[in-house]
Amino acid sequence: MILKIALFFHVISAIFWVGGMLFLTLVVAPYLLSIQDPKERSKIFQVVGKRYRTLGWAAIITLLVTGPVVLYMIYGIPPQEIFSAAARASSFGKALMWKLTSVIIIVVSSLVHDFWIGPKAKDSPSMSRLARIFGRSNLILALIIIVFAVILRSGGF
Numbered sequence: 001m002i003l004k005i006a007l008f009f010h011v012i013s014a015i016f017w018v019g020g021m022l023f024l025t026l027v028v029a030p031y032l033l034s035i036q037d038p039k040e041r042s043k044i045f046q047v048v049g050k051r052y053r054t055l056g057w058a059a060i061i062t063l064l065v066t067g068p069v070v071l072y073m074i075y076g077i078p079p080q081e082i083f084s085a086a087a088r089a090s091s092f093g094k095a096l097m098w099k100l101t102s103v104i105i106i107v108v109s110s111l112v113h114d115f116w117i118g119p120k121a122k123d124s125p126s127m128s129r130l131a132r133i134f135g136r137s138n139l140i141l142a143l144i145i146i147v148f149a150v151i152l153r154s155g156g157f
Contacts, residue, residue: 003074009062013063017056018139032044045121046122056110064103064107068082099148
């Protein structure tokens with residue numbers, strides 16, 4: 001039962017997080033281009049971004065908590081063994097290392113984007129441009145993480 005609950009929250013959080021990034025990139029951002037006033041555009045994106053940031057971080061935290069639970073309950077890898085040489089030796093372990101490395105990068109990048117670059121973007125065109133680059137890069141990296149999740153579920157490389 002614990003596995004089913006952890007897996008449910010893991011999948012729902014991934015759907016919400018990645019779906020939210022897709023929505024912001026493919027729906028909200030193009031719509032905002034139809035607004036002529038750059039300050040108004042920035043203001044709207046700041047409001048939407050702050051709201052999504054709170055919910056997005058709830059999803060990230062849920063993923064970080066449920067991921068090791070699912071890994072242990074499905075594959076028998078306890079948290080203390082995740083980075084061991086034995087865990088990295090198999091094709092499954094190599095795929096897991098790629099996924100976890102990507103997760104670490106995206107969490108750090110999201111922290112920088114959400115709490116440093118994003119808040120400065122409202123007053124600076126260059127920071128706004130940098131925020132877009134980080135946001136789109138995070139989306140691409142999130143999609144890569146999903147690819148690694150599929151590889152893991154199918155047994156590794």
